[in-house]
Amino acid sequence: MFSGLRDRLQAARNKLSESIGAVAEKAQPKPTVDSVKTSDAEPVMAKNPTLADKVRVLFIERELVVSEKDVSGALGDLEMTLLESDVALPVADALVTDIRTGLVGKHRKIGESVDTLVVKALKSSLLKVLGSGFDLPAYIKTHERPVKILFTGVNGTGKTTTVAKIGAYLKKQGFSVVIGAGDTYRAGAIEQISVHADRLGIKVIEHQTGADPSAVLFDTVQYALAHKIDVVLADTAGRFHTKANLMSQLEKIRRVMKPDLIIYVDEAVAGNDAVVRAAEFDRTIGADAIVLTKADMDSRGGAAISIAHTIGKPLLFLGTGQSYEDIVPFEPGAMVEELLGGGPV
Amino acid sequence: MMDTLSASLKDALKKLAGKAVVDRAAVDELVKNLQRALLSADVNVKLVMDLSKAIRTRSLDEELPKNTNVREHVLRIVYQELVRLVFATADLKLEPQVILMAGLQGSGKTTTTAKIARYFQKKGMKVGVICADTFRPGAYDQLSTLCAKINVPCFGDPTTTDARKIVREGLVAIKDLEVIIVDTQGRHALEPDLIQEIIDLNVITKASHRWLVIDAALGQQASEQARRFHEAIGIDGVIITKMDGTAKGGGAMSAVAETKSGIVFIGAGETIEDLERFDANGFISRLLGMGDLQALAEKVQEAQASTEIDMDAMMKGHFTLRDMYKQLEALNKMGPLKQIMNMLPMGNMQLPEGVYDVTSTKMVRYRILMDSMTPQELDDPSIISSSRMQRIARGAGGTPEEVRELIKYYKMMHKTLKGLRGAAGGKFNMQRLMKRFSGMQ
Numbered sequence: 001m002f003s004g005l006r007d008r009l010q011a012a013r014n015k016l017s018e019s020i021g022a023v024a025e026k027a028q029p030k031p032t033v034d035s036v037k038t039s040d041a042e043p044v045m046a047k048n049p050t051l052a053d054k055v056r057v058l059f060i061e062r063e064l065v066v067s068e069k070d071v072s073g074a075l076g077d078l079e080m081t082l083l084e085s086d087v088a089l090p091v092a093d094a095l096v097t098d099i100r101t102g103l104v105g106k107h108r109k110i111g112e113s114v115d116t117l118v119v120k121a122l123k124s125s126l127l128k129v130l131g132s133g134f135d136l137p138a139y140i141k142t143h144e145r146p147v148k149i150l151f152t153g154v155n156g157t158g159k160t161t162t163v164a165k166i167g168a169y170l171k172k173q174g175f176s177v178v179i180g181a182g183d184t185y186r187a188g189a190i191e192q193i194s195v196h197a198d199r200l201g202i203k204v205i206e207h208q209t210g211a212d213p214s215a216v217l218f219d220t221v222q223y224a225l226a227h228k229i230d231v232v233l234a235d236t237a238g239r240f241h242t243k244a245n246l247m248s249q250l251e252k253i254r255r256v257m258k259p260d261l262i263i264y265v266d267e268a269v270a271g272n273d274a275v276v277r278a279a280e281f282d283r284t285i286g287a288d289a290i291v292l293t294k295a296d297m298d299s300r301g302g303a304a305i306s307i308a309h310t311i312g313k314p315l316l317f318l319g320t321g322q323s324y325e326d327i328v329p330f331e332p333g334a335m336v337e338e339l340l341g342g343g344p345v
Numbered sequence: 346m347m348d349t350l351s352a353s354l355k356d357a358l359k360k361l362a363g364k365a366v367v368d369r370a371a372v373d374e375l376v377k378n379l380q381r382a383l384l385s386a387d388v389n390v391k392l393v394m395d396l397s398k399a400i401r402t403r404s405l406d407e408e409l410p411k412n413t414n415v416r417e418h419v420l421r422i423v424y425q426e427l428v429r430l431v432f433a434t435a436d437l438k439l440e441p442q443v444i445l446m447a448g449l450q451g452s453g454k455t456t457t458t459a460k461i462a463r464y465f466q467k468k469g470m471k472v473g474v475i476c477a478d479t480f481r482p483g484a485y486d487q488l489s490t491l492c493a494k495i496n497v498p499c500f501g502d503p504t505t506t507d508a509r510k511i512v513r514e515g516l517v518a519i520k521d522l523e524v525i526i527v528d529t530q531g532r533h534a535l536e537p538d539l540i541q542e543i544i545d546l547n548v549i550t551k552a553s554h555r556w557l558v559i560d561a562a563l564g565q566q567a568s569e570q571a572r573r574f575h576e577a578i579g580i581d582g583v584i585i586t587k588m589d590g591t592a593k594g595g596g597a598m599s600a601v602a603e604t605k606s607g608i609v610f611i612g613a614g615e616t617i618e619d620l621e622r623f624d625a626n627g628f629i630s631r632l633l634g635m636g637d638l639q640a641l642a643e644k645v646q647e648a649q650a651s652t653e654i655d656m657d658a659m660m661k662g663h664f665t666l667r668d669m670y671k672q673l674e675a676l677n678k679m680g681p682l683k684q685i686m687n688m689l690p691m692g693n694m695q696l697p698e699g700v701y702d703v704t705s706t707k708m709v710r711y712r713i714l715m716d717s718m719t720p721q722e723l724d725d726p727s728i729i730s731s732s733r734m735q736r737i738a739r740g741a742g743g744t745p746e747e748v749r750e751l752i753k754y755y756k757m758m759h760k761t762l763k764g765l766r767g768a769a770g771g772k773f774n775m776q777r778l779m780k781r782f783s784g785m786q
Contacts, residue, residue, distance in 0.1 A: 080390060086564035089385045155587060155615075156451030156560060185615075188455075188487025195482030209490075240590040267451065271387030271564025273592035280591075294450060297533040297566065322450075322480070 450531030
């Protein structure tokens with residue numbers, strides 16, 4: 001998973017290191033003539049490190065200053081890399097800018113490897129974006145039961161499958177679970193969730209197709225209260241953020257069942273639109289955490305970066321296949337480590 | 346986000362307006378903005394680079410066509426290059442056929458299957474559907490519920506897990522039907538077992554079409570997935586789903602480029618009727634977030650065409666109502682008369698402002714009147730007698746006076762053109778021309 005993105009990022013990392021390294025080599029053999037000149041040019045202080053600065057640190061402080069020019073080529077490549085990995089355009093822009101400010105003007109000590117400097121900048125930028133992750137079992141343990149979790153998202157991202165997977169995951173962790181079949185619109189949706197739940201031995205509360213989803217989910221919560229169930233998983237019909245009436249239906253669901261967590265489900269293969277719709281869902285209904293499905297389809301995983309950057313919410317799980325075990329809790333530190341390979345942060 | 350993109354695209358185009366020669370810097374800026382717009386619409390990065398290179402080279406190298414300005418010239422190239430990518434319309438015949446649906450999980454295959462069944466049903470074909478999705482729970486329920494709504498037979502067996510067997514049995518069970526659509530389980534290119542399954546299904550069904558269903562929101566992954574599906578079963582058409590959201594469908598564009606096929610349908614809504622045939626112009630407008638591309642591109646072409654007609658007619662000394670109709674039609678598409686006058690080879694005549702408006706409303710009337718004429722009358726206006734005038738007027742909901750006025754206008758145009766011919770040698774009799782035009786008011 002994400003091996004594609006990892007390869008690309010490592011290529012970008014090497015390129016960055018090379019271009020900075022090349023500058024360092026060029027700068028080093030320059031004789032003292034420059035340092036004489038520098039004293040005259042001293043008053044001209046631009047935003048970029050001037051030659052004077054460079055030479056001074058090189059010869060006096062034995063350091064190198066990275067200038068914008070040194071890295072612009074490699075950063076351009078990095079941006080293309082991010083775009084090819086489905087990181088949305090505005091997010092890619094923001095990331096590259098962040099990395100640039102992280103690099104430019106940095107004093108590199110002669111002893112320190114260029115690589116370390118680059119990896120440091122990349123890692124801190126990515127970690128900033130990906131946030132700190134979300135520990136669901138810990139959350140459930142520390143909150144009043146039943147913990148009510150509402151799943152939202154556009155059509156076909158895999159909400160129903162995710163509900164089943166999370167149900168299986170929580171059951172394995174020792175929690176009791178009930179599922180509310182809140183997708184009363186799509187033909188076959190109730191059958192789909194019932195079959196999943198049967199296989200997993202989880203109780204499903206369902207009404208017939210066309211019923212009010214708020215009522216179904218209200219009943220589910222009542223059932224959980226009466227039977228002292230730990231977790232309520234509320235499935236809903238997929239809807240587009242552009243459909244005002246469906247979004248207000250979702251708002252009604254939120255009003256009626258008062259969820260503790262709203263989980264926004266989207267797919268790892270989504271492109272730029274991931275940003276638009278995630279922002280819109282966050283704005284209208286809110287989102288506390290994200291589940292990214294179909295991560296096995298794609299080795300790029302840029303949508304994870306895009307969505308996390310846009311709504312600034314932690315990623316909870318990654319869906320990585322068709323069976324119930326194919327769900328991985330998301331750990332940003334580990335992911336960044338995997339993406340960029342070794343090297344201290 | 347998209348709005349600011351299309352705004353900067355428009356700005357870049359504006360900079361090209363009014364330039365006499367193609368300006369390298371301005372073209373570069375336009376190409377850069379275009380790249381950003383396409384990338385945000387999820388078009389494949391490599392495709393975008395190739396496309397922008399082609400646009401840049403053509404804009405700088407091609408000679409500026411007569412009577413167009415730089416902006417229109419460049420815009421037309423942009424439009425043509427984009428259309429070239431998506432315009433290969435996949436053929437869709439109303440004949441007995443088997444259609445195999447393929448696509449990633451959650452792209453909307455089942456919903457689209459029902460929509461296509463409805464499409465063929467409305468065209469009067471006998472349609473049947475086979476549900477070969479044996480994996481996802483509720484898949485058969487979903488498809489059979491949708492099919493029951495439109496009275497289309499749906500073959501399936503939720504108790505078996507062998508898709509090949511179901512399809513074999515299904516093909517026998519509904520062999521009397523003309524169009525058979527086989528819905529399959531969602532799969533992606535990295536699942537070898539499932540890819541083998543769809544290869545087998547393709548062999549078993551001897552499918553006449555293998556359509557790939559692509560979610561409009563699919564990103565850079567689209568090219569890769571389309572390529573693998575194409576290698577496996579030879580995709581000959583792409584269907585874009587979920588176009589009712591905000592996604593631009595650039596991924597589908599990459600898929601089309603990868604499979605060298607065309608876009609068959611666009612799904613934009615949750616009801617069974619929400620299926621449209623593909624319209625390249627609408628698609629590109631949406632992709633770039635600007636609506637006037639086609640109109641502008643056409644305007645240039647029409648302008649060129651209409652001047653050709655003029656010249657032809659003048660040379661032959663032969664000008665019928667038909668030619669006039671064509672002119673008026675071109676005029677109608679191009680907008681205000683004032684612009685046309687600038688494009689005609691007569692140079693910029695300074696006519697009083699009011700003249701244009703009155704004339705253009707009249708022109709619309711004239712067109713309607715001419716729509717009520719027979720071909721003979723259009724070819725030879727001299728046969729229009731008063732009884733014919735009565736008939737034309739009645740057909741167009743007007744009065745015989747209007748028809749008379751039209752004939753008068755035609756005669757005047759005819760004379761004017763003759764006058765131009767008389768002044769051949771490059772010297773147009775401007776004064777006379779102006780007098781005639783203003784005399785009409």
